Every structure is written in structure tokens, then in C-alpha cells.
Amino acid sequence: xxxxxxxxxxxxxxxxxxxxxxxxxxxxxxxxxxxxxxxxxxxxxxxxxxxxxxxxxxxxxxxxxxxxxxxxxxxxxxxxxxxxxxxxxxxxxxxxxxxxxxxxxxxxxxxxxxxxxxxxxxxxxxxxxxxxxxxxxxxxxxxxxxxxxxxxxxxxxxxxxxxxxxxxxxxxxxxxxxxxxxxxxxxxxxxxxxxxxxxxxxxxxxxxxxxxxxxxxxxxxxxxxxxxxxxxxxxxxxxxxxxxxxxxxxxxxxxxxxxxxxxxxxxxxxxxxxxxxxxxxxxxxxxxxxxxxxxxxxxxxxxxxxxxxxxxxxxxxxxxxxxxxxxxxxxxxxxxxxxxxxxxxxxxxxxxxxxxxxxxxxxxxxxxxxxxxxxxxxxxxxxxxxxxxxxxxxxxxxxxxxxxxxxxxxxxxxxxxxxxxxxxxxxxxxxxxxxxxxxxxxxxxxxxxxxxxxxxxxxxxxxxxxxxxxxxxxxxxxxxxxxxxxxxxxxxxxxxxxxxxxxxxxxxxxxxxxxxxxxxxxxxxxxxxxxxxxxxxxxxxxxxxxxxxxxxx
Numbered sequence: 001x002x003x004x005x006x007x008x009x010x011x012x013x014x015x016x017x018x019x020x021x022x023x024x025x026x027x028x029x030x031x032x033x034x035x036x037x038x039x040x041x042x043x044x045x046x047x048x049x050x051x052x053x054x055x056x057x058x059x060x061x062x063x064x065x066x067x068x069x070x071x072x073x074x075x076x077x078x079x080x081x082x083x084x085x086x087x088x089x090x091x092x093x094x095x096x097x098x099x100x101x102x103x104x105x106x107x108x109x110x111x112x113x114x115x116x117x118x119x120x121x122x123x124x125x126x127x128x129x130x131x132x133x134x135x136x137x138x139x140x141x142x143x144x145x146x147x148x149x150x151x152x153x154x155x156x157x158x159x160x161x162x163x164x165x166x167x168x169x170x171x172x173x174x175x176x177x178x179x180x181x182x183x184x185x186x187x188x189x190x191x192x193x194x195x196x197x198x199x200x201x202x203x204x205x206x207x208x209x210x211x212x213x214x215x216x217x218x219x220x221x222x223x224x225x226x227x228x229x230x231x232x233x234x235x236x237x238x239x240x241x242x243x244x245x246x247x248x249x250x251x252x253x254x255x256x257x258x259x260x261x262x263x264x265x266x267x268x269x270x271x272x273x274x275x276x277x278x279x280x281x282x283x284x285x286x287x288x289x290x291x292x293x294x295x296x297x298x299x300x301x302x303x304x305x306x307x308x309x310x311x312x313x314x315x316x317x318x319x320x321x322x323x324x325x326x327x328x329x330x331x332x333x334x335x336x337x338x339x340x341x342x343x344x345x346x347x348x349x350x351x352x353x354x355x356x357x358x359x360x361x362x363x364x365x366x367x368x369x370x371x372x373x374x375x376x377x378x379x380x381x382x383x384x385x386x387x388x389x390x391x392x393x394x395x396x397x398x399x400x401x402x403x404x405x406x407x408x409x410x411x412x413x414x415x416x417x418x419x420x421x422x423x424x425x426x427x428x429x430x431x432x433x434x435x436x437x438x439x440x441x442x443x444x445x446x447x448x449x450x451x452x453x454x455x456x457x458x459x460x461x462x463x464x465x466x467x468x469x470x471x472x473x474x475x476x477x478x479x480x481x482x483x484x485x486x487x488x489x490x491x492x493x494x495x496x497x498x499x500x501x502x503x504x505x506x507x508x509x510x511x512x513x514x515x516x517x518x519x520x521x522x523x524x525x526x527x528x529x530x531x532x533x534x535x536x537x538x539x540x541x542x543x544x545x546x547x548x549x550x551x552x553x
Contacts, residue, residue: 042101063095067210080214091132098129098139098173107140109164111157117141117173131177134186140164141173145203159204160184162196170196174204222251229388238396239389241330253318253327254308254387269304272311272327275320280304305351305379314338340488346504348489350376364434366427381429398425405471405512411461419456419463426464435464462512467528470512480510499529 042055042062049057056062066073080093095101098117105118105127118127118139129139142157157164160172160183168188170176175184175196183198199207208214223230223246230246233239241250256270256277267282280303317324317334325333341351350357354376362370369375384390384397392399400421408414423436436456456463465471469487473480480492492510494500500518509517509528517528 059096060094063101067095093132093177100127107142107157108138109140109157111140111142113139113141113173114144115141115173129176131186133179134177137169137176137186138171139173139176140171143201145201158201160196160198161201163188174208222246222248233386233388236389236391238393240387241328241332245329247329250328253312253321269308270320271307272318272320278304278307280307301378301380302376309379310338337488340486340490342489345489346491347506347508349487351378351488364431366429366431369429370431377429382425396425397428400425402471405462405465411474414461416461417456419460419466422463422465423456460513465511466513467511468508470510473515474512480512480515486510 043053044055065071100116105113105120108126113127121128121136127139128136130136140157145158160175170186175186178185185194234246256268269278312318312334315336318327321327341348383395393402460466493504498516500516505517514528
């Protein structure tokens with residue numbers, strides 16, 4: 001009897017192995033890892049309620065006993081089923097449709113698959129998967145890919161890494177089943193929208209884990225994949241949220257990312273007023289320099305600002321959200337910029353529509369604003385195109401310290417060289433050789449020369465803002481129209497205690513150094529002065545300053 005008792009355990013394992021071969025097919029009841037699992041972990045000889053003596057009647061429940069949230073394994077698993085509204089007929093794929101529960105399988109390219117991927121169904125034991133729409137297909141999975149930033153790891157034999165043997169079939173662990181998805185179908189159909197380049201060679205389960213039927217990580221939360229944007233761009237000096245933590249709802253104010261568009265190579269935006277997709281097909285990485293210049297006009301940046309930027313930055317905010325004027329979770333009020341660009345204002349940049357300005361020509365302006373014909377500039381000529389955040393204040397293309405300018409009350413407190421950054425910013429469009437160096441083509445005879453401290457290098461700490469759209473007021477006038485945003489446009493009437501009392505200023509002449517601007521003075525010329533401007537007779541704000549002779553058109 002003792003001898004027979006010693007043989008019983010071995011007999012049990014033999015019986016289980018035989019049942020496993022019958023259930024899984026030839027070559028499928030391979031070796032187990034004895035340090036982690038034994039036959040008895042999944043099988044019972046006499047009391048097994050499931051087929052092949054499995055310890056549970058439902059194989060998925062048995063798998064999840066280790067691989068589920070309450071199990072001992074680190075991976076999570078759920079039954080892979082088609083989503084509601086799927087193009088497929090209803091189907092369910094279980095763990096054993098993709099994984100052999102006993103051992104790794106060899107593939108038809110001569111390697112061995114990882115993660116026990118493949119259910120050997122051919123006579124030679126090569127790993128195959130019974131797909132829901134394409135029958136039994138070979139599967140190859142020898143490399144888990146890379147999570148690195150571009151250029152991505154293009155190692156073959158990964159989750160989805162291309163047609164390894166050139167037979168027109170795609171056999172990666174993920175793409176082997178796909179027939180109607182946007183990326184990585186299991187065959188090449190010639191449709192460019194059905195690409196095989198989407199994060200090729202990378203680890204698909206980083207964004208599409210087993211949990212929730214391989215839907216995007218976190219149930220679709222943006223930060224699960226875009227942590228570099230959350231923790232990077234939204235933490236820079238300036239950004240749209242105004243200091244609050246980013247939520248998925250914040251992303252949804254601007255982005256339209258349905259299942260069939262997400263990761264399509266474009267930035268898919270929505271109309272903030274209607275919530276409808278804009279379908280602008282903006283390529284990732286697009287900048288002002290590739291988008292605006294006529295020679296490289298790859299997408300309509302004017303349409304972008306009019307149908308996107310100004311739908312928030314107007315008098316009624318983003319109408320598609322519950323709180324239009326505070327659309328983001330930070331509660332920051334959206335400034336109304338649209339009205340500042342109103343062509344009816346006394347001064348404004350040509351953003352809402354193109355204008356024919358005789359002083360915008362090849363002598364005074366940089367391309368593409370160097371023609372006298374009607375020109376239209378855009379938000380992105382001044383502001384960064386990332387949309388999320390910038391290392392500069394107000395998301396500007398140049399690092400101007402506007403915060404210091406706004407809080408400084410005496411000229412002597414302004415940091416040296418501040419005006420140089422302002423000049424750098426303005427001369428993105430206005431030609432520096434004219435408006436800074438003082439050549440012969442600027443509008444006024446002294447506009448760009450060192451006389452009267454017009455140049456930042458000559459002592460004008462405010463640079464161009466000393467006269468145009470100033471942020472601070474050193475002229476003694478209680479309100480010279482220099483509120484934030486004035487550089488966009490506006491209408492301003494000089495107060496009664498200035499030398500140009502009750503006249504409307506134009507050409508953005510509301511700078512920090514002056515307290516008056518008057519067109520067509522007694523001598524017929526335009527003039528400015530007053531305040532702290534170093535003009536003859538301008539020690540008091542109501543004393544006329546220097547008259548400028550306008551250069552002939």
C-alpha cells in the first residue's frame with residue numbers, strides 16, 4: 001500500500017497532463033514554472049467543476065484569481081469583448097484565446113513568443129490565435145518594444161511592428177486580430193488612413209492595458225498618456241489653466257478626440273462655442289513659421305484663430321461649457337481679446353481682418369508683412385503655438401518681463417536692458433534696421449535714432465513700449481490707457497489735463513513715457529510728449545512736446 005500511495009501524486013499529474021493535451025491540443029500542455037505554479041494551482045482531479053479538470057467552471061474566473069485585482073499576480077486582466085457600437089458582430093475573447101496557459105510557444109518565424117502568447121493550433125505547434133474575424137492566424141511576439149520618446153524603438157517581433165516576413169500579413173500580438181481599426185490592421189489594404197506606423201515597435205499596453213478591454217489607460221483619462229504635458233507644459237511660466245491642476249474636463253474644452261481620430265497624427269480641436277469638431281487637420285509640431293509664411297502654408301492658421309482662439313477670447317466665452325467665462329477648473333476668467341481687435345477702434349493690429357497699411361512695406365516690415373497689399377496677422381505671430389504653456393509670460397514668443405513693468409512705479413526701478421527684449425519681440429514683424437537703428441524709412445524722422453532715448457540700447461528701459469501700448473505710466477496721468485492687453489488694440493481719449501486733451505490717440509501712442517499725442521498739430525505735423533519724455537518743454541504733462549515730421553508716403 002505504501003508503494004501505491006507514493007505513486008498516486010505522479011499519477012495525478014499524468015492524468016491532468018493528458019486532459020490538458022486533449023483540451024488545449026498537441027504541444028500545448030508544456031512545462032510550468034515550478035517556482036510559481038504547479039498543476040494543482042489550476043486543476044483538480046476529482047472535484048474540478050470545469051472542463052479539463054480546471055478548478056473553476058469559468059476559465060476567466062480562474063485566470064483572474066491570480067491576474068485580477070484580488071489575485072497575486074501584478075497584471076490585470078478582463079475578458080476582451082467588442083465595445084458598444086463596434087463594427088464587429090458581438091464577440092468575446094478569453095485569456096486562453098491569446099495565451100497558452102502552460103508555456104511559451106514557438107512561432108513560425110523560428111523564435112519563441114513571450115508571455116505565453118499564442119494558442120498552438122497547427123500540426124507543427126507554431127503559435128496561432130483564433131481571431132474573431134480572420135480565422136486562425138500566426139502570431140509573433142518576441143519583443144515588448146520600447147516606451148522611449150521618438151525616434152521609437154523599431155525592433156521587430158513586437159506588439160505591432162510591421163510585416164516581418166513580407167507576406168502582406170501583420171502578425172504582432174496586438175495587430176493579429178485587427179481588421180477594422182484605424183491603426184495596425186492585420187493586412188495591408190492600401191488605405192493611408194489605416195496606417196501601420198502608429199507608435200510602431202512600442203509597448204502597446206502602456207496606453208492600452210488589459211483592464212477595460214484594452215481601452216486607453218485610466219478609462220480614457222488624458223494624463224495617463226500625456227503626463228509630460230500635464231507635468232511639463234502646464235507647469236511653465238504661463239499656461240491656460242492659471243495654476244490649477246489639469247483635469248480631463250479641462251482638456252475637453254479645447255480637444256475633440258473621438259475613438260476614430262485619436263492619435264491620427266493631427267491635433268484635433270473643437271469649436272469652444274458649439275463643441276463640434278473643427279476638422280482643421282493641424283499637424284503635430286506646427287509652428288507659426290511653418291503655418292503662416294505663404295511659401296509654407298500647410299494649414300489655415302487664420303481659420304484656427306477665428307474658429308478656435310476667438311471663440312473663447314470674446315465677450316461670451318466658451319459657450320459649450322457650463323461656465324463660459326471660466327471654462328477651466330482654475331476658475332480663471334477668459335480675457336476678451338476679440339473686441340480689442342475691433343477695426344472700429346482707434347488703434348488695433350490687423351488680426352480680425354486684413355488692412356492695407358502704406359507703411360507696411362519692404363522697407364519697414366519683415367516677411368510676410370513686407371508688402372503694401374492687405375495683410376492679416378494672427379495670434380501666433382506673437383504667442384507660442386503650443387497652446388498649453390510657455391516658458392515666457394503670457395505665452396509670448398519672446399521673454400518679456402511684463403509683470404515687472406506692470407508693478408514698477410518709477411523708471412529707476414526698471415531692470416537694465418528690459419527694453420531690449422521688447423524690441424526683440426516687436427521686431428519679429430517690424431524691421432529692426434528701420435525702427436530700431438533709425439534708417440530713413442520709418443514713419444517719423446526721429447523714430448529710431450538714439451536721440452531722445454528712443455532705442456533701448458540708448459536708455460529707453462521700456463523699449464517700444466515707451467511710446468506704444470505702454471504697460472506702465474511714468475507721465476503723471478492717472479489713466480493713459482496702458483492696461484494689460486492694450487497692445488492688441490483699443491480706443492483712448494487723452495484726459496483734460498494733458499496737452500492733447502480730449503483727442504483720441506492712434507498708432508498705439510499710449511506709452512509709459514508720454515502723456516500726450518496729437519495728430520496734425522499747429523504746424524501740421526503729428527506730435528507727442530509730456531510726462532517723463534525727454535522732449536523740450538515737456539517737464540509738465542500739459543506742455544506740448546516734440547513735433548515729428550512725417551516721412552512722405
